[in-house]
Amino acid sequence: MYERKVAKAFDEPGCGTNQAKSDKDRKRGCGAQALTPGAAAGGCAFDGAKIALQPITDAAHLVHGPIACEGNSWDSRNSASSGPVLYRTGFTTDLGEFDIIHGGEKRLYRAIKEIVQRHRPPAVFVYVTCVTALIGDDVDAVCKAATERLETPVIPVGAPGFAGSKNLGNKLAGHALMDHVIGTIEPDETTPCDINVLGEYNVAGELWQVTPLLDRLGIRVLAPITGDARYRQVASAHRARVNMVVCSQALVSLARAMQERWDIPYFEGSFYGISDTSQSLRALARLLVERGAPADLSARTEALIEAEETRAWAALEPYRARLAGKRVLLYTGGVKSWSVVSALQEIGMVVIGTSVRKSTEEDKARIKDLMGEDAPMFGQIPNKQMYAMLLNREADILMSGGRTQFVALKSKTPWLDINQERHHAFAGYDGMIELVRRIDAELSSPIWAQVRAPAPWERAEGAA
Amino acid sequence: MTPVVSSGKSCAVNPLKLSPALGGALAFLGVERSLPLLHGSQGCTAFALVLMVRHFREAIPLQTTAMSELTTILGGAENVEEAVSNIYERARPRVIGICSTALTETRGEDVAADLRAARQRHPEWGDLDVVYASTPDYGGSLEQGWSRAVEAIVETLVPAAHGTRTLRQVNVLAGSHLTAADVEEIRDIVESFGLAAIVLPDLSNSLDGHVPDGHVPTSLGGTKVDEIAAMGRSVLTLALGEHMRPAAEALQRRTGVHYRLFDRLIGLDPCDAFVSTLLEVSGSEAPECLKRERSRLVDAMLDGHFSFDGQRVALAGEADLLLGLSSFFAGMGASIAAAIAPSASASLASVPAPRVTLGDLDDLEQQAGGCALIVANSHARDAAQRLAIPLYRVGFPVFDRLGAAQQVSVGYRGTRRLIVEVANILLDHTGEAHEVEPHGTPAAASHEPRKELDHAQAQAG
Numbered sequence: 045m046y047e048r049k050v051a052k053a054f055d056e057p058g059c060g061t062n063q064a065k066s067d068k069d070r071k072r073g074c075g076a077q078a079l080t081p082g083a084a085a086g087g088c089a090f091d092g093a094k095i096a097l098q099p100i101t102d103a104a105h106l107v108h109g110p111i112a113c114e115g116n117s118w119d120s121r122n123s124a125s126s127g128p129v130l131y132r133t134g135f136t137t138d139l140g141e142f143d144i145i146h147g148g149e150k151r152l153y154r155a156i157k158e159i160v161q162r163h164r165p166p167a168v169f170v171y172v173t174c175v176t177a178l179i180g181d182d183v184d185a186v187c188k189a190a191t192e193r194l195e196t197p198v199i200p201v202g203a204p205g206f207a208g209s210k211n212l213g214n215k216l217a218g219h220a221l222m223d224h225v226i227g228t229i230e231p232d233e234t235t236p237c238d239i240n241v242l243g244e245y246n247v248a249g250e251l252w253q254v255t256p257l258l259d260r261l262g263i264r265v266l267a268p269i270t271g272d273a274r275y276r277q278v279a280s281a282h283r284a285r286v287n288m289v290v291c292s293q294a295l296v297s298l299a300r301a302m303q304e305r306w307d308i309p310y311f312e313g314s315f316y317g318i319s320d321t322s323q324s325l326r327a328l329a330r331l332l333v334e335r336g337a338p339a340d341l342s343a344r345t346e347a348l349i350e351a352e353e354t355r356a357w358a359a360l361e362p363y364r365a366r367l368a369g370k371r372v373l374l375y376t377g378g379v380k381s382w383s384v385v386s387a388l389q390e391i392g393m394v395v396i397g398t399s400v401r402k403s404t405e406e407d408k409a410r411i412k413d414l415m416g417e418d419a420p421m422f423g424q425i426p427n428k429q430m431y432a433m434l435l436n437r438e439a440d441i442l443m444s445g446g447r448t449q450f451v452a453l454k455s456k457t458p459w460l461d462i463n464q465e466r467h468h469a470f471a472g473y474d475g476m477i478e479l480v481r482r483i484d485a486e487l488s489s490p491i492w493a494q495v496r497a498p499a500p501w502e503r504a505e506g507a508a
Numbered sequence: 509m510t511p512v513v514s515s516g517k518s519c520a521v522n523p524l525k526l527s528p529a530l531g532g533a534l535a536f537l538g539v540e541r542s543l544p545l546l547h548g549s550q551g552c553t554a555f556a557l558v559l560m561v562r563h564f565r566e567a568i569p570l571q572t573t574a575m576s577e578l579t580t581i582l583g584g585a586e587n588v589e590e591a592v593s594n595i596y597e598r599a600r601p602r603v604i605g606i607c608s609t610a611l612t613e614t615r616g617e618d619v620a621a622d623l624r625a626a627r628q629r630h631p632e633w634g635d636l637d638v639v640y641a642s643t644p645d646y647g648g649s650l651e652q653g654w655s656r657a658v659e660a661i662v663e664t665l666v667p668a669a670h671g672t673r674t675l676r677q678v679n680v681l682a683g684s685h686l687t688a689a690d691v692e693e694i695r696d697i698v699e700s701f702g703l704a705a706i707v708l709p710d711l712s713n714s715l716d717g718h719v720p721d722g723h724v725p726t727s728l729g730g731t732k733v734d735e736i737a738a739m740g741r742s743v744l745t746l747a748l749g750e751h752m753r754p755a756a757e758a759l760q761r762r763t764g765v766h767y768r769l770f771d772r773l774i775g776l777d778p779c780d781a782f783v784s785t786l787l788e789v790s791g792s793e794a795p796e797c798l799k800r801e802r803s804r805l806v807d808a809m810l811d812g813h814f815s816f817d818g819q820r821v822a823l824a825g826e827a828d829l830l831l832g833l834s835s836f837f838a839g840m841g842a843s844i845a846a847a848i849a850p851s852a853s854a855s856l857a858s859v860p861a862p863r864v865t866l867g868d869l870d871d872l873e874q875q876a877g878g879c880a881l882i883v884a885n886s887h888a889r890d891a892a893q894r895l896a897i898p899l900y901r902v903g904f905p906v907f908d909r910l911g912a913a914q915q916v917s918v919g920y921r922g923t924r925r926l927i928v929e930v931a932n933i934l935l936d937h938t939g940e941a942h943e944v945e946p947h948g949t950p951a952a953a954s955h956e957p958r959k960e961l962d963h964a965q966a967q968a969g
Contacts, residue, residue: 079550079574081587082594088551106519110610110645112527116555119522119887120562132890133870138520141646144614155519174549174611175645178580205551206577206611426598427567431723446558450567454719 085424085447088205090173092213095121096295097169097201097220099245099270100278102128104165106135108152108183109173110144113205122467124249126272130165139175148181156190156198166275167197167225177204197275199224211294214243218298221269221278226302229279231266236337238266239328240281242299242310243290246271250471254315257352257472261345263328269295282306286331288313288324309335315471316479317387318356322349356473360391363480368392370487373439375399375425375448376462384443384462385414391480396439397422427451441487456495458486512849512856515867522869522887524824525850526904528643528653529607530556531684533570534904535657536605536639538682538709540730543601545571545591547584547619548609562907564715569726571595573612580615585622592626596636599725602733603637603665605657610645637733639664649850650904651826654684655751658709662758665736670764672741678789679742679765680707681756683749685829685903686773688716688913690922694748694773697783697919700798701790706735706742715913740765744789746782748773749828750855771828771855773918774836774926776805782919801920808924813841815931822846822876824869824884825903827853832917833883833902834859836926846875880934898937900930 079086090113098105098121107114118134125131137155139148156168168190172183183200190198203216239258244251251271258265267273267281287299287310299310309331313324329337329345371394374384385395397420398411411421425433427448434442434455442452445463452459460482462470470479533544533556546553553572560568573587592604606619619640627633641660643653658681678698682691692712698705713729720728739745740763747756747769756767768785772778779802787794819842823834827849834844835858844861848871856864865871869884873891876882882892885903892899906912916922 079576080590080594081574082545082571082591083598084550084572084574085554086550087554088549091551091554110527111520111523111525111649112529112552112555112610112645114520115523115525116527116530116552116559120558129890134520134522136520136523137518138523138525139610139646141644144610144646151518155517158517158519174551174580175614177577178611178614204577205549206575206580208576428598428723428725446561447567450561450565451723454567454723456719 087210087213089203089207089209089213089216090171090205091117092210092215092294093201093203093217093220094171094213095210095245096214096217096243097270098131099123099125099268100167100169100273100275101125101131102166103275104130104133104135104159104163104168105171106137106155106159106168107171107173108137108139108148108155108176108181109171110139110175111136113171113173114138121245122248123245123271124247124252126252128274130163135159144175144179147179148176149183149186152181152183152186153190156186157194160190160194160196165196167199169199169201169220171201172204174205177202177206197224197228214294215297218295218301222298222301222305225275225279227279227282227305229276231276231280231283234266234283235262235264236285236335237261237263237332237341238284239263239286239288239332240267240269240284240302240308241265241271241288241290242269242295244268244271244315248467248469250315250469250475253469253472253475254321257321257325257348258328260348261325261329261341263332263341269298282308284308285335285337286310286328288328290314314383315475316383318353318390318473318476320383320386321472321476322353325349352473356477359477360480363484364392366484366488367480369394370440370483371396371438373397373430373433373442373444375422375430375442375444385411387476387479389414390476393483396420399423399425431455441483443483456492458489458492460486509857510847510859510861511863512852513863513865515865515871517867520868520870522873522891523850524649524848524868524872524884524887526559526650527552527556527609527645528648528650528656529609529645530559531650531653531655532605532607532641532643532657533653534560534650534684534711535654535661535709536603536607537568537714537727538711538730539603539605539661539727539736540714540732541602541726542605542730543569543571543595543599543603543726544605544607545573545595546607546609547573547588547617548575548611550574552609552611559905559907563905564717564913565910566715566717566728569599575611580611583615584612584617585625588619588622589626589629592623592633592636592638593630596633601636601726603639605661606638606640607643607653607657608641609643613642613644613646637665648852649826651684651749651751651828651853652851654709655754658752658755659758661708661736662739662755662762665733666739666759666762667737668762669740673743674704674738674741675743676702676790677704677706677738677742679739679745679759679767680705681745681747681752681759681767682707682709682711683752683828685749685826685832686711686918687915688712688714689916690773690918692716693916693919693922697798698746698786700795701786701792703786703790706739707731708736708739711913717913739763744768744785746770746785750831750853751828771858772832772835774832774923775839776802776809776920776923777839778832778835779805779918779920779923798920801924805920805924805927808927809840812927812931815934816840816842818843819880819934820845820878821881821883822848822872822879822897823882824848824872824888826850827855829903830864831855831859834861836917836923837883840927842880845879846872848872848875880937881930898933900933 114136187198187200201220203213266284267277289312314320399422434457441458443460536544550572557570573591641657688711708731710731714727745767838860847861847864883900886908917926
């Protein structure tokens with residue numbers, strides 16, 4: 045049963061929030077309450093695991109289950125690759141009734157073999173789903189046998205959907221990497237400025253907004269976990285000097301485990317917004333120097349920060365006047381709930397509320413820091429309520445993911461996509477400039493006046 | 509009889525198949541004031557929801573019974589009851605349509621019995637109809653799920669009674685291969701004969717893409733429950749698509765209303781067959797506008813067929829969509845080089861191709877080489893790009909273009925639009941290329957340029 049694995053995930057010495065809980069509360073999991081039938085809206089553990097691992101570009105990702113899991117979800121995420129595209133191929137065992145009754149292990153083995161023979165990937169990730177967990181397919185055993193016989197690492201990812209939330213799935217993916225991947229390959233070379241970035245998935249190419257800055261400082265991303273990654277990189281991540289955890293608390297367990305096993309220090313940071321980007325660069329430099337990088341790295345980092353901040357603020361100056369005081373409703377998850385807040389406040393926008401439904405206690409603490417003790421933090425906002433808020437013009441713009449896009453549009457409210465399906469990159473100094481440009485373009489579209497005007501028959505009635 | 513072959517792979521690659529539960533949910537969205545509910549883990553709903561939102565560019569009301577590992581083992585009766593309760597409280601739908609998933613089917617639940625017991629405990633649900641459809645993910649694709657849901661709606665909401673007939677009323681059972689705009693077009697055609705049509709499911713004002721006056725927590729439109737209850741009084745049922753046969757049969761069993769099945773509605777012949785039935789049933793004259801539309805279609809066929817002659821086309825899609833479109837292309841003179849369907853169906857035997865493959869988009873890519881056009885959903889765009897062949901987007905999902913639900917391909921008017929659009933793509937793609945490679949003689953190659961050069965020098969000098 046997956047309960048034991050899941051229970052292990054909920055005891056996390058690396059997470060201050062977790063350790064502060066009573067034993068009873070700790071067992072209940074992070075952030076989210078138990079799911080309410082008829083009122084739940086989130087993704088499942090399988091979703092979270094796939095999101096975390098699929099960006100490994102040259103690996104094959106095989107979903108072991110009936111069609112729904114992969115068939116309804118593949119080809120949806122905008123994680124970009126600078127090279128291999130195998131990760132974009134949807135592979136699934138597409139179990140039929142026969143396999144479910146008699147067991148899907150043989151089919152799984154044959155599927156892995158077909159993939160290895162045709163594509164010769166450096167690795168195959170096999171994702172367990174609800175049904176294959178329920179019928180008791182021994183995916184671990186099949187993967188082990190396949191690894192030996194096919195001479196290719198075949199990694200089981202035990203995060204069936206019904207085990208829990210998307211966040212849990214992220215964690216379980218981290219476990220899979222620790223158990224089977226990280227430490228299995230030695231890098232060709234290392235430098236004293238090697239880092240890993242955990243929880244950055246290169247959505248819309250965002251990692252590429254940050255790596256040029258790192259290049260200028262001589263900082264090398266040994267393993268992106270997992271944006272634009274090659275399997276070899278992730279497998280040799282144990283040789284990095286510093287880990288940066290980008291995505292909220294999901295992969296902190298992985299960072300902590302890597303610290304335990306290989307003494308790699310980690311910190312949490314964000315690349316959204318000018319000050320957060322600068323802070324992250326400073327933290328990287330500081331930790332790297334502590335671990336033996338050339339001492340002048342700190343000075344060079346400060347120089348770069350100063351140059352970039354000056355450039356970025358200069359580029360943003362023309363927008364300040366237009367955006368100052370404009371009100372934003374932020375409805376997104378995790379790290380973005382606070383990191384984007386500070387970015388928007390920097391240019392004088394007012395964040396009238398942010399959702400913490402997917403946030404941890406630490407996220408919430410940061411929000412309070414930024415927005416004051418009575419920061420308007422929302423849990424889940426039901427669509428009806430959000431529609432009413434927007435129709436009432438309580439916000440000038442909604443920034444969220446695709447699911448609430450239409451609540452905004454139907455209430456004729458400007459909207460910006462800041463979730464994983466987004467097509468624009470908002471990381472680093474350039475990303476901030478882009479974010480502001482996009483917000484400004486959206487707010488100043490000439491359609492708003494037009495669509496909000498009454499129809500001819502409505503006008504006539506008004507006049508009479 | 510076209511042979512249907514399975515690709516024989518153990519691993520689907522770039523799946524074409526979609527979950528039946530999603531098909532079922534879509535069908536329920538064609539009922540007014542409905543809210544579909546998937547009985548499974550929350551991920552099933554999240555994935556289906558996101559995909560539908562991307563395709564329709566609409567907020568989609570879809571909920572989950574949020575099954576966990578524990579509740580799966582113990583049984584989900586409480587989850588179903590709690591879900592229905594919560595949905596009823598928040599959204600007051602008229603109908604909740606429940607679709608099972610592989611998880612709950614594998615575990616084996618008697619949802620019908622659970623619902624009966626739950627209703628006993630909840631007298632306040634008096635004005636709520638709950639329809640349960642069995643749509644396990646291992647049982648076919650989107651089409652099968654849609655079919656099961658419509659059958660379940662008929663079994664649950666149409667009273668079993670053989671009563672008096674309303675002479676000018678017909679039922680239209682609309683298949684999943686029809687867009688919201690297709691459904692509206694069909695309704696217009698039927699109504700132009702002075703007939704009243706009860707269309708089930710009716711996506712034409714539910715997922716057509718409009719801005720309602722206020723916030724609506726359920727489907728934005730669709731077949732009214734009262735209308736469904738009145739289907740037994742129609743004089744005939746028009747079943748559109750082979751996968752609507754089970755629902756048509758169920759309707760006939762319950763009410764005695766006979767049905768006629770139209771497996772295709774794209775192309776002159778299929779449209780003529782449909783119109784003949786309407787002439788028969790209505791006893792009316794064909795309306796002038798329809799006659800004009802037919803004449804325009806014939807004109808488009810004459811103008812457009814040159815672009816289709818001898819062209820090789822590759823198609824992938826649900827069975828009835830595949831049948832309708834492949835027949836259209838063959839009927840215009842093209843040949844079908846590849847026909848891929850995600851699951852088995854009686855329709856496939858009629859596809860005008862050397863064979864039909866039960867497979868995925870990888871099979872499409874393997875077989876589409878050298879074609880002039882690929883006809884499939886948005887997932888095929890990478891393959892089309894690799895093959896450097898234009899992709900004409902049809903079916904579900906189409907998430908990288910606007911207006912998927914507003915595309916009309918049926919009837920005389922829809923067929924004409926399709927001819928024009930496809931012909932223009934083919935013209936665009938093949939227009940620039942020479943049919944014969946340019947070829948110069950050695951004499952031409954050495955003389956002409958030099959001659960020009962001397963001439964230029966003479967001018968300058």
